[in-house]
Amino acid sequence: MHDILQSAAWTALSSRRDALLSTTLRELFHTDPLRGRHMQASACGLTLDYSKNLLCADSLGLLLKLADEAGLQGAIAAMFTGERINTTEERAVLHVALRCPPETRWLVDGVDVGAEVHAVRRRMAAFAARVRAGEWRGWRGDAITDVVNIGIGGSDLGPAMVCEALKDEIHPGLRMHFVSNVDGVHIGDVLRRCRPETTLFIVASKTFTTQETLANARTARAWLLAHAGDEGAIARHFVAVSTSAAAVRSFGIDTENMFGFWDWVGGRFSLWSAIGLPIILALGAERFDALLAGAHAMDEHFRSTPFATNLPVLMALIGIWNVDFLDAPSQLIAPYHQRLHRLPAYLQQLDMESNGKSVRHDGSPVPCRTSPILWGEQGINGQHAYFQLVHQGTQRVAVDFIGVLDAGREDERLHRIAFANLIAQAEALMRGRSADEAEAEMRAAGLPEARIRALLPHRIFPGNRPSNTLLLERLDAFTLGALIAAYEHRTFVQGVIWGVNSFDQWGVELGKQLAARVLDELDPQAAPVAEGVHDSSTQGLIERYRAAQREDSLRA
Numbered sequence: 001m002h003d004i005l006q007s008a009a010w011t012a013l014s015s016r017r018d019a020l021l022s023t024t025l026r027e028l029f030h031t032d033p034l035r036g037r038h039m040q041a042s043a044c045g046l047t048l049d050y051s052k053n054l055l056c057a058d059s060l061g062l063l064l065k066l067a068d069e070a071g072l073q074g075a076i077a078a079m080f081t082g083e084r085i086n087t088t089e090e091r092a093v094l095h096v097a098l099r100c101p102p103e104t105r106w107l108v109d110g111v112d113v114g115a116e117v118h119a120v121r122r123r124m125a126a127f128a129a130r131v132r133a134g135e136w137r138g139w140r141g142d143a144i145t146d147v148v149n150i151g152i153g154g155s156d157l158g159p160a161m162v163c164e165a166l167k168d169e170i171h172p173g174l175r176m177h178f179v180s181n182v183d184g185v186h187i188g189d190v191l192r193r194c195r196p197e198t199t200l201f202i203v204a205s206k207t208f209t210t211q212e213t214l215a216n217a218r219t220a221r222a223w224l225l226a227h228a229g230d231e232g233a234i235a236r237h238f239v240a241v242s243t244s245a246a247a248v249r250s251f252g253i254d255t256e257n258m259f260g261f262w263d264w265v266g267g268r269f270s271l272w273s274a275i276g277l278p279i280i281l282a283l284g285a286e287r288f289d290a291l292l293a294g295a296h297a298m299d300e301h302f303r304s305t306p307f308a309t310n311l312p313v314l315m316a317l318i319g320i321w322n323v324d325f326l327d328a329p330s331q332l333i334a335p336y337h338q339r340l341h342r343l344p345a346y347l348q349q350l351d352m353e354s355n356g357k358s359v360r361h362d363g364s365p366v367p368c369r370t371s372p373i374l375w376g377e378q379g380i381n382g383q384h385a386y387f388q389l390v391h392q393g394t395q396r397v398a399v400d401f402i403g404v405l406d407a408g409r410e411d412e413r414l415h416r417i418a419f420a421n422l423i424a425q426a427e428a429l430m431r432g433r434s435a436d437e438a439e440a441e442m443r444a445a446g447l448p449e450a451r452i453r454a455l456l457p458h459r460i461f462p463g464n465r466p467s468n469t470l471l472l473e474r475l476d477a478f479t480l481g482a483l484i485a486a487y488e489h490r491t492f493v494q495g496v497i498w499g500v501n502s503f504d505q506w507g508v509e510l511g512k513q514l515a516a517r518v519l520d521e522l523d524p525q526a527a528p529v530a531e532g533v534h535d536s537s538t539q540g541l542i543e544r545y546r547a548a549q550r551e552d553s554l555r556a
């Protein structure tokens with residue numbers, strides 16, 4: 001496979017790197033005072049300011065060349081035309097088809113997937129309209145008041161994040177709940193807040209084989225039946241979202257109550273499909289359509305805009321520059337809006353499950369770093385927790401600051417405080433505080449000389465910490481759709497350049513397999529695990545658990 005490290009652009013970037021590391025962002029702003037104005041790109045209600053990255057016109061040009069040398073244009077075309085770019089699973093990758101307008105024909109292997117997509121969406125809209133209007137009734141004839149989505153990973157994070165982001169628009173008669181953890185606490189907490197006669201469960205699983213989801217769904221079914229006492233109630237209270245009708249049927253949900261999707265939709269790219277059922281229930285078909293329209297607008301921007309002004313491409317290239325050239329293997333996502341606090345968790349799966357790979361399509365090792373460790377939460381809380389490390393730690397962390405310009409219906413004064421912090425943090429990371437500045441500040445504050453000497457090293461900020469600032473005009477369905485799609489395409493572009501398959505996830509397999517065996521071994525009634533089956537640590541943990549269970553049952 002073509003080794004991107006051997007490309008002319010990669011080699012040239014490696015030599016540019018040292019020159020850039022010996023300069024500072026302050027100097028770059030000094031040399032080009034208008035840098036902040038022209039290192040920007042806008043699309044679909046989003047503006048990206050990428051000027052606070054250790055980049056110059058030359059290095060940016062080389063990154064764009066790198067995209068060309070990696071064959072990005074062809075890769076984009078291959079995705080949009082339904083080629084089987086998920087090579088290890090031999091599947092097309094067509095989440096972009098999920099957000100195409102109704103009139104679009106999208107042929108894959110002679111099948112118009114666009115028509116299928118819209119048929120499912122019409123069913124979802126009709127179902128949601130009945131629930132929202134109180135026409136879909138529970139077994140006792142009551143309208144639905146609580147919707148519980150049971151799913152995990154891509155069958156949870158996207159809908160949960162969108163419902164949280166657009167919470168103010170949720171139907172006033174519906175409460176939304178998301179259960180993913182299988183520890184018993186998560187579903188227990190939710191069920192205690194719901195009434196069986198007015199609760200609708202969505203069992204969401206692409207494969208419908210996921211242990212956690214099916215176990216939680218069985219608990220929910222038992223809870224419902226304990227109250228309703230009649231299997232007939234299941235059809236009024238359970239719907240399924242899956243690609244496997246057979247698995248749904250064998251679980252005991254009528255496929256009349258199933259909303260399907262297709263194997264060409266990856267789990268972490270699936271919120272636009274029937275996996276978005278909680279979204280359409282919560283927000284209504286119009287807003288779901290707006291979410292899709294925003295994503296579609298970003299798709300069009302992505303596939304038709306020159307790379308130099310292409311927002312997801314720029315985000316991806318800057319990410320690669322930070323990870324592979326500037327030794328910043330960690331990506332912090334810092335949204336300065338409470339409603340976006342689930343975004344980092346969503347992006348964590350998107351990025352790390354997609355590009356957390358060390359072999360390329362052909363199985364050869366990737367010769368460079370791939371997905372950064374992506375993490376974060378809403379930025380203001382971060383400032384009072386881990387921003388210390390971001391400013392003065394020994395590792396370089398790249399930050400995406402995300403802000404929403406429109407205060408919406410909230411207090412403008414408070415909104416301004418949050419925004420001031422966003423802007424100030426990005427500035428502080430960029431410029432830092434030199435020894436001279438720190439000293440002058442302390443002197444102005446009247447500190448004694450000995451104290452100044454002692455404190456000086458602690459009060460220096462190195463600066464030069466890279467960040468992007470991504471501004472949303474407002475937080476509505478359209479702009480949110482565009483934001484999510486921008487990150488999806490960023491992930492895709494990086495995968496293309498690294499040569500990895502961003503659409504499989506073999507790395508989640510081994511733990512699942514071992515968990516199935518350990519589950520049997522944890523049963524206190526089962527025979528003790530023979531020595532040598534596991535290492536001594538695993539063996540010890542299993543024995544400790546079994547002993548605790550026995551102690552519990554003796555106490556009971």
Ligand code: F6P
Pocket residue numbers: 152153154155204205206207208209210213267268353505508
């Ligand atoms: O274990 C990882 C994973 O396969 C994700 O890729 C996926 O989003 C999640 O599990 C849930 O899978 P499913 O929708 O099939 O239950």
